[in-house]
Each structure stands twice: as C-alpha cells, then as structure tokens.
Amino acid sequence: MNKSSNGWAAQAHFNRRAVLCGAAIATFAIGGRARAAEQKIVVRTTSGGSYGEAMEKAIFAPFSQATGIAVEKTPSAMAPLIASVQQGQPLVDVVDTSEGLLETLAANQAVATIDYDRFKSFTIADIGKESAKPGIVRRMVYARVLGYRKSTFKGPAPTSWADFWDVKKFPAARAISGLGLNAPDLEFALIADGVPAANLYPLDVPRALASLTKIRASIQSFYGTDAISENLLSTGEVDLEAIANGRIQGLIDNGGEFAIEWNQHMKVPSGYSILKGAKNLENAYRFLDYAMSPETQARFATLIPYGPINTKSFAIIPEEHAAKLPTNPKWTEKGFTQDAKWWGDNLPSVTTAWNAWAAAK
DSSP states (O other): OHHHHGGGGOOOOSOHHHIIIIIHHHHHHTTHHHHHTTOEEEEEOOOSHHHHHHHIIIIIHHHHHHHOOEEEEEOOOHHHHHHHHHTTOOSOSEEEEEHHHHHHHHHTTOBOOOOGGGOSSOOHHHHOGGGBOSSOEEEEEEEEEEEEEGGGOSSOOOOSHHHHHOTTTSOOOEEEEOTTSSSOOHHHHHHHTTOOGGGOOSOOHHHHHHHHHHHGGGEEEEESSHHHHHHHHHTTSOSEEEEEHHHHHHHHHTTOOEEEEEEEEEEEEEEEEEBTTOTTHHHHHHHHHHHTSHHHHHHHHHHSOOEESOGGGGGGSOHHHHTTSTTOTTTGGGSEEOOHHHHHHHHHHHHHHHHHHHHOO
C-alpha cells in the first residue's frame, strides 16, 4: 500500500487523454492483428454493474482492438475451475477475482507458475514483490466499506461496524455479503463483536457467525454479487450495507444521496491467475501484459475507483479520480487489509460452517 501511496504527489507533464486512450493501444497494436487473427482468450470475470462496464471499457475492448484477440467472458465459481484443471480441460485461460479466491485455486494446484520475464509493459519493481506471487499477479485493491443513504439518518450516521450491528440506534434496511461474494464479511462481524482489526486473523469463524446471528433478522439480503449490492442500494431496497467502494462511489457520482464511511474499511486485493494447462497460454500472457501496463491500470481507475498496483500509473491518473481511491492517504490508515492467504487456505471449511449456519433456523 505504501508503494501505491507514493504516487499521489506525482504530476503528469503530458496529455493525460492521449496517454489513457492511445498509448497502450499503440504499443500492443504493432503487428498484433496479423499474428492474432481468429485468436481468443477466455476470462473468468464478473460482467455485472459498474465493475463489468469498467473492465469492458478499460481492458477487454481496448485489448481486442489492439491485438485482434477476442475476449470471451464467463462467470464461474472456483470449484468448477479446479475440477476442470484436474480433468485436463481448463474452462478458462485467465481468472479475474479476489486474491483470496485465487489463493484457493493455488492451494488446489490449479494455477500455472507465472514467468514474469515474459512481460514487457511492467516489471516486478513496478508492482512490488508482494504483488508478484508465483501464481498470482495482484492487479488492484478495492475496499469494502460501510455505505448508507444519507436521508435515512436524521441525526448522526453510523461510523463503525458496531453501529451497523446496533439495529435499535440505527434502524434501517440492511445488507451484507453472503458466501457467494468471494467470501462473507466475517471480519466485520468480529470487529462489531469487539475484536481489534490487528487481531482478526486467524478468524474465529464460530464467533463471527454468532455475531451475525444477532442481526440476522434485520438483514434484508446476504447478497451474492457486487452487482446485487449496488442494485439493492440504488433501488431503495436497503439503506445501509457493506459494499465495495467502487459500487457506491458510482451511485454518488451519478447524483445519488449516498455516503461512504471509511472507518474500519477492509482493503481486498484482487488479481489475475492463469489456469494450469490454459489452452490459449500465449494470449493469456499478452492479456496480463496489457492489463498490467500503467496506461491500462490508470484508465481502469478513472472508470471505477479501485486502487491500481502499478506505481507508474499514479502519475497519469487525474487528481480528482486519485482522491477517490482506497489508497488515498486521507483514509488508508483507517482500514486493514484482508488476509487473502488465510481465506485461500480456509474457504472450504468456512463454506461448510456457513452452510450449516444458513440452514439453521
């Protein structure tokens, strides 16, 4: 996170529009169309809402335009991906998801070892050693925050997860993530129950579920996708929820009367992996190279406020967009970072415990 923050003071001395819209395309277009005719790449990603739109505009469409390589997008849970690799028929080439789920793939020997020497648009130094794992390239950091509709609270608004759990002091229709969204928000349940953020891991799953039980009757939705969380808030079905910062920021930017509380936010690393035995391996490398370039990372961050990993991108992100990123020094110290390795190792056991809890009445 410190590496990303260093770019805040940098100022661009060239035309940002030209860089964001043209430089990356020009770099990858040279000779690309002739070589890549009729080629494709299959990417596991999320197509819904503002995230899907940002991915299409900032990465998928420009990549295809630059290289001639068609991008096929598909949603998938991790279990089918793991099974497909074990059967020697990987369903996709590249997986785009949270680092915790990518760690689950890695723990099941489902991801290929990445050869970082094959990349031309970025280096390990550009993204940091902690972001260049053997089977995972960290691509961004987003934040799960407490978001709410301003008009819901006539007095003080909630400022902590303890407030979110206080249904009497802050009555409102609530939502929080369930098992379908990468991982349920067990961290927030524990913080609400008095666990300091610095002492969260390893997560006490029974305690977290017991904490959730306290407000279960007040939760309108344990939603399964970020797109659903965005829709729940925008349509008025809920007024208070745990939500990805980019999803609620889009509503705010479009004139919605919503607010973000950055206190106790959780930074969630997200990345790319190449499945072992990928059918379009060369195209997968070309895609990662393009997607991790500073120009592409900057373009994505201007469309949805998720923090890029390539430190060179900060010099070309307009200041008004940089101010909304989770890596903003104004609030980055108010949060904590999700332990992706813990989730990768423990998701199966959490799934079992969650399903048993969900089935109990």
